[in-house]
Amino acid sequence: MSNSATATQGVTGQPRASERAVDIRDAHYVYPTGNVVALGGVDLRVEHGEILGIIGQNGSGKTTLTKLFNGLLKPTSGKILINGIDTSTQTVQQMAAHVGYVFQNPNHQLFARSIEEELKFGPRNIGVPEDELDERVAQAVEFFGLKDYIAEHPYRVSFPIRKLVGIASIVTMRPSILIFDEPSTGQDHNTTHIINGLMRRLRDEGTTVICVSHDMPLLADVVKRVIVMKDTRIIADASPREVFADKALMARTNLQAPQITEIALNTVVPRGGHVALTPEELAADISTRIRGTAVTPSSTAR
Amino acid sequence: MSMQMALPIAMIPGNSVIHRINPLAKIVWVVGYIALAFSTQNVFLLYGMALFAFLLAPIAGVTKPLLKGALILVPVASSLLAIQIIAPAVEKPWTHVADIGVLQLYGDGLYYGFVLLGRVVSCLLMALIMVMTTHPSDLFTSLSKLKIPYAFNFMLAMTLQLIPVFQREVGIIMSAQKSRGMKGRGFAAVLPSFVPVFVGAIERVQQLSISLESRGFGSNGFKTSYRQVKVRPSDWVIGIIGALLLATLVTVSIMRGLWSVSSLVVFPHIFVFWLFIVAAGTFAAIILATLIYAFKK
Ligand SMILES: Nc1ncnc2c1ncn2[C@@H]1O[C@H](COP(=O)(O)OP(=O)(O)O)[C@@H](O)[C@H]1O
Numbered sequence: 050m051s052n053s054a055t056a057t058q059g060v061t062g063q064p065r066a067s068e069r070a071v072d073i074r075d076a077h078y079v080y081p082t083g084n085v086v087a088l089g090g091v092d093l094r095v096e097h098g099e100i101l102g103i104i105g106q107n108g109s110g111k112t113t114l115t116k117l118f119n120g121l122l123k124p125t126s127g128k129i130l131i132n133g134i135d136t137s138t139q140t141v142q143q144m145a146a147h148v149g150y151v152f153q154n155p156n157h158q159l160f161a162r163s164i165e166e167e168l169k170f171g172p173r174n175i176g177v178p179e180d181e182l183d184e185r186v187a188q189a190v191e192f193f194g195l196k197d198y199i200a201e202h203p204y205r206v207s208f209p210i211r212k213l214v215g216i217a218s219i220v221t222m223r224p225s226i227l228i229f230d231e232p233s234t235g236q237d238h239n240t241t242h243i244i245n246g247l248m249r250r251l252r253d254e255g256t257t258v259i260c261v262s263h264d265m266p267l268l269a270d271v272v273k274r275v276i277v278m279k280d281t282r283i284i285a286d287a288s289p290r291e292v293f294a295d296k297a298l299m300a301r302t303n304l305q306a307p308q309i310t311e312i313a314l315n316t317v318v319p320r321g322g323h324v325a326l327t328p329e330e331l332a333a334d335i336s337t338r339i340r341g342t343a344v345t346p347s348s349t350a351r
Numbered sequence: 352m353s354m355q356m357a358l359p360i361a362m363i364p365g366n367s368v369i370h371r372i373n374p375l376a377k378i379v380w381v382v383g384y385i386a387l388a389f390s391t392q393n394v395f396l397l398y399g400m401a402l403f404a405f406l407l408a409p410i411a412g413v414t415k416p417l418l419k420g421a422l423i424l425v426p427v428a429s430s431l432l433a434i435q436i437i438a439p440a441v442e443k444p445w446t447h448v449a450d451i452g453v454l455q456l457y458g459d460g461l462y463y464g465f466v467l468l469g470r471v472v473s474c475l476l477m478a479l480i481m482v483m484t485t486h487p488s489d490l491f492t493s494l495s496k497l498k499i500p501y502a503f504n505f506m507l508a509m510t511l512q513l514i515p516v517f518q519r520e521v522g523i524i525m526s527a528q529k530s531r532g533m534k535g536r537g538f539a540a541v542l543p544s545f546v547p548v549f550v551g552a553i554e555r556v557q558q559l560s561i562s563l564e565s566r567g568f569g570s571n572g573f574k575t576s577y578r579q580v581k582v583r584p585s586d587w588v589i590g591i592i593g594a595l596l597l598a599t600l601v602t603v604s605i606m607r608g609l610w611s612v613s614s615l616v617v618f619p620h621i622f623v624f625w626l627f628i629v630a631a632g633t634f635a636a637i638i639l640a641t642l643i644y645a646f647k648k
């Protein structure tokens with residue numbers, strides 16, 4: 050097992066600027082167990098710093114697609130280039146420096162004696178020096194609000210906190226591409242808020258984020274581009290506003306636009322209003338209609 | 352890189368002739384195999400039984416997983432035969448066959464070694480064929496018909512049903528660790544991954560026991576089953592033929608004083624010598640590989 054990819058890319062897995070973050074050409078994937086076709090020809094290009102949402106019904110192939118990104122699965126046919134690197138030539142361990150993958154269930158991920166050790170495990174594996182480890186852990190503890198739990202065993206904290214630890218343990222690796230599989234499932238209000246904030250911070254830092262989610266408000270809030278999957282293929286690729294406004298598409302895939310968007314579509318949109326993604330947008334639209342002017346100019350700033 | 356590291360001891364779904372045989376008929380065969388294997392010392396019979404069981408695999412479409420499962424026999428077979436050659440489990444005097452350094456090789460224990468191995472191989476193959484072609488729930492229903500105590504039956508069924516679940520979990524957990532750049536492939540490096548597996552297992556068992564209690568597990572009375580297991584005429588035929596055939600062979604075997612044919616089987620010295628080289632070599636290689644695997648980081 051050689052480490053050449055990690056060596057040339059440095060421990061943070063910084064991409065070469067000329068390459069795309071993700072470049073997938075005609076990827077097919079068939080699970081050997083039972084010959085299940087999970088991907089039937091997927092093309093996808095993602096630029097550095099993009100925030101991408103992936104939606105689609107259960108079984109449509111979302112998880113399979115994301116597992117191609119860090120080489121956990123190698124395509125049955127087709128090509129996967131990540132930061133310009135062909136995943137078929139790399140081990141998952143080598144890809145780990147480029148692509149962070151947050152598993153849906155934190156219980157599958159956590160094993161260390163303490164949350165602190167858990168947060169250090171990934172970055173240590175990709176060769177981050179010890180003093181920098183402490184700094185990264187301190188930052189993560191601060192951001193995710195884990196101060197009170199740092200010495201706890203990962204299995205002794207509540208599920209939402211454990212999920213945050215699972216996310217934090219990947220974020221401390223500072224990969225240039227981060228994949229989340231259903232980050233907000235089973236979360237409470239507080240942790241959802243933190244995850245929301247994380248997405249925004251990652252966007253501001255220029256990390257490429259790919260987020261599989263059923264949490265439409267989360268996507269509407271932070272994502273600029275949404276991919277819709279159905280029956281092993283990508284059937285739509287557009288802004289969340291366009292995707293959520295497409296009633297036929299949403300019905301065909303059994304998905305529901307955020308409630309706010311639904312309300313907008315059934316009220317102001319037929320009267321020439323625009324497709325709202327957040328309560329603030331809809332409120333602004335409605336109040337303009339009622340009084341001819343917005344209630345608070347500040348809330349229309351979006 | 353496959354995410355599944357399947358231990359081949361779970362059911363392989365299918366709809367072959369073998370899959371469709373009633374579990375009770377299969378149990379008859381497995382029990383009969385065990386009874387016969389331990390009441391005979393006839394190597395031809397034992398390896399004939401093994402061959403018959405093995406020939407069922409292609410019919411059931413489980414040849415590959417069966418071979419995987421039978422890999423466990425490699426260390427068993429090589430150590431067993433090698434030891435029988437240097438230290439026969441029969442009375443002296445032994446006939447000296449050859450020397451390798453300080454080791455003296457004998458052919459006398461070899462027949463008995465092949466008998467022991469034949470027992471293990473034939474029973475293991477038959478049992479694997481049964482487990483791989485029978486749905487755990489069907490086995491459960493069939494065993495309750497036999498008035499096997501409910502709790503015992505339940506333990507068996509749960510164990511068989513949880514095996515594929517844990518296999519899947521282990522696969523996911525290993526890939527989660529790899530995604531975080533887990534280095535090394537040695538046992539020591541993989542060990543931490545089993546924390547989540549055990550935690551998951553314990554949590555699952557706790558939930559299971561709560562859910563069982565809330566559904567009246569342990570209450571008395573007649574129990575019905577959701578899965579109906581049909582007994583067709585062909586199942587009767589297979590079961591009865593199995594019972595008769597195997598019972599006859601058991602009887603014949605016992606009447607002939609375990610039917611040992613050791614006097615008919617003569618191992619040439621050169622065969623004993625090379626068998627020892629191969630068996631001892633294989634076993635040593637396995638031990639060495641395991642040690643390297645365990646201490647490599
Ligand atoms: N390990 C596996 N073995 C066999 N089939 C699988 C496996 N994982 C997923 N599948 C199948 O592949 C298809 C796509 O699954 P997945 O990518 O998990 O979809 P999603 O994440 O969108 O729910 C489904 O039909 C699913 O049953």
Ligand SMILES: [Mg+2]
Pocket residue numbers: 111112
């Ligand atoms: Mg999924």
